[in-house]
Amino acid sequence: MVIPILCVIGICIVGTTCYAFFSSNATYFTQWVYIPINIFFIYTLYVHIKKLRQNQPVLIISKDMVQINDSSPPVLFLRTAMTSWKIELNDDGYFLFIETADTKHKTNISWLEKPPTEIEKIFQEYIGS
Numbered sequence: 001m002v003i004p005i006l007c008v009i010g011i012c013i014v015g016t017t018c019y020a021f022f023s024s025n026a027t028y029f030t031q032w033v034y035i036p037i038n039i040f041f042i043y044t045l046y047v048h049i050k051k052l053r054q055n056q057p058v059l060i061i062s063k064d065m066v067q068i069n070d071s072s073p074p075v076l077f078l079r080t081a082m083t084s085w086k087i088e089l090n091d092d093g094y095f096l097f098i099e100t101a102d103t104k105h106k107t108n109i110s111w112l113e114k115p116p117t118e119i120e121k122i123f124q125e126y127i128g129s
Helices: 002-022 027-056 116-126
Strands: 059-061 066-067 073-079 081-089 094-098 104-108
Touching: 002 027, 059 116, 073 104, 081 116
Parallel strands: none
Antiparallel strands: 059 066, 066 073, 081 094, 094 104
């Protein structure tokens, strides 16, 4: 899922650059508008490629804990501390909600390799309902 997104972002960078600097319809103002847009696209591309190159697991599930590596530092939930968990579909994609007595955590799992149904089965097998 990540690689097609990176391809789309790359195409957007090339397309906006070609339009802004090589099109006869583009004005001086258009060129200055597309510079920040391209900087945003390049930054987004950089962040995703960096995450892809790290090649570390985002979600680690075992019998006694769940570790989420989507932020720095990683978030660790002990099985005994978890009060509930669920996977829901929102407008922005599939999210894993983990709740403990102290905190609630929300993680987007739409972009992971395994589909949300398979992640839910793994959770039920290792953590329980």
